[in-house]
Amino acid sequence: xxxxxxxxxxxxxxxxxxxxxxxxxxxxxxxxxxxxxxxxxxxxxxxxxxxxxxxxxxxxxxxxxxxxxxxxxxxxxxxxxxxxxxxxxxxxxxxxxxxxxxxxxxxxxxxxxxxxxxxxxxxxxxxxxxxxxxxxxxxxxxxxxxxxxxxxxx
Amino acid sequence: xxxxxxxxxxxxxxxxxxxxxxxxxxxxxxxxxxxxxxxxxxxxxxxxxxxxxxxxxxxxxxxxxxxxxxxxxxxxxxxxxxxxxxxxxxxxxxxxxxxxxxxxxxxxxxxxxxxxxxxxxxxxxxxxxxxxxxxxxxxxxxxxxxxxxxxxxx
DNA sequence: AGCATATTGACAATCATTATCAATTAATAT
DNA sequence: ATATTAATTGATAATGATTGTCAATATGCT
Numbered sequence: 001x002x003x004x005x006x007x008x009x010x011x012x013x014x015x016x017x018x019x020x021x022x023x024x025x026x027x028x029x030x031x032x033x034x035x036x037x038x039x040x041x042x043x044x045x046x047x048x049x050x051x052x053x054x055x056x057x058x059x060x061x062x063x064x065x066x067x068x069x070x071x072x073x074x075x076x077x078x079x080x081x082x083x084x085x086x087x088x089x090x091x092x093x094x095x096x097x098x099x100x101x102x103x104x105x106x107x108x109x110x111x112x113x114x115x116x117x118x119x120x121x122x123x124x125x126x127x128x129x130x131x132x133x134x135x136x137x138x139x140x141x142x143x144x145x146x147x148x149x150x151x152x153x154x
Numbered sequence: 155x156x157x158x159x160x161x162x163x164x165x166x167x168x169x170x171x172x173x174x175x176x177x178x179x180x181x182x183x184x185x186x187x188x189x190x191x192x193x194x195x196x197x198x199x200x201x202x203x204x205x206x207x208x209x210x211x212x213x214x215x216x217x218x219x220x221x222x223x224x225x226x227x228x229x230x231x232x233x234x235x236x237x238x239x240x241x242x243x244x245x246x247x248x249x250x251x252x253x254x255x256x257x258x259x260x261x262x263x264x265x266x267x268x269x270x271x272x273x274x275x276x277x278x279x280x281x282x283x284x285x286x287x288x289x290x291x292x293x294x295x296x297x298x299x300x301x302x303x304x305x306x307x308x
Numbered sequence: 309a310g311c312a313t314a315t316t317g318a319c320a321a322t323c324a325t326t327a328t329c330a331a332t333t334a335a336t337a338t
Numbered sequence: 339a340t341a342t343t344a345a346t347t348g349a350t351a352a353t354g355a356t357t358g359t360c361a362a363t364a365t366g367c368t
Contacts, residue, residue: 172345
């Protein structure tokens with residue numbers, strides 16, 4: 001956790017940027033909600049709870065900054081907005097996402113079986129992969145149970 | 155090709171909706187640009203070239219309709235907008251996308267090695283997959299060549 | 309402490325998309 | 339063919355998310 005703050009400080013120093021209260025507060029808010037896949041508005045709302053003086057623009061600006069550093073990643077999960085998650089330090093590739101088409105819940109799944117596919121892509125297309133994103137759509141445990149119950153009743 | 159028009163007509167009849175000149179024109183425009191991953195605005199601009207009387211709202215409405223039918227699919231390719239592609243009729247799963255982080259080009263790649271992963275997901279999480287989307291980021295053939303040339307010079 | 313300038317918040321502006329609504333038009337019955 | 343009815347359309351306003359502007363403020367350095 002503390003790691004990320006250090007990372008931010010180093011990046012700012014390196015670039016000649018400044019460490020501000022707002023940037024710390026926003027990073028903190030994001031770190032305290034790891035795993036929730038918040039979008040910008042939701043982060044803004046959370047920040048405002050404790051620090052109503054912080055403006056929207058600053059939140060957006062800081063999110064971009066954190067993304068640039070690689071502390072957070074943004075992704076599209078189906079509803080129009082970009083949702084963010086905290087980078088996991090030991091992960092080689094980003095984990096996959098399981099998105100429920102019934103309730104919208106987002107689960108994570110670790111796995112790295114894409115190496116062979118990436119080799120095949122290079123062979124066939126001379127496309128050199130540096131990263132990948134995988135999303136699975138379907139029914140989460142809960143919704144699956146509900147669905148099956150309903151089908152029995154009919 | 156003609157297939158899609160038939161599909162549209164059948165859907166409209168089934169739902170009691172109407173077959174309009176605008177809907178045909180918009181579908182036509184999309185079909186004539188298969189493979190380009192256009193976004194809504196780009197589709198709108200192309201439609202207007204030949205049919206300036208068609209309004210934006212109608213284009214958006216028709217895109218939703220076509221997506222609903224399954225004639226086109228929308229996806230996020232990194233720039234903020236949703237980009238669409240024509241469904242391929244014989245494909246079981248949607249193909250994968252190779253997105254160049256240098257020039258933004260989008261290539262397609264057919265492959266279906268995710269079956270085992272989906273089984274594993276069900277085992278571990280009881281999440282029942284119905285579809286998946288995979289994006290690979292990296293350097294396309296052209297940009298890779300340029301990049302290597304540059305590195306040699308340095 | 310003082311200085312140069314990065315940063316901020318308020319607000320306007322933009323961009324993509326959606327809602328509203330009166331006028332138009334396609335599909336059906338006559 | 340014509341009338342009827344409701345789906346559809348285009349223009350435009352409205353929305354929602356994000357970005358730009360700019361004067362006021364605060365940070366990091368000397």
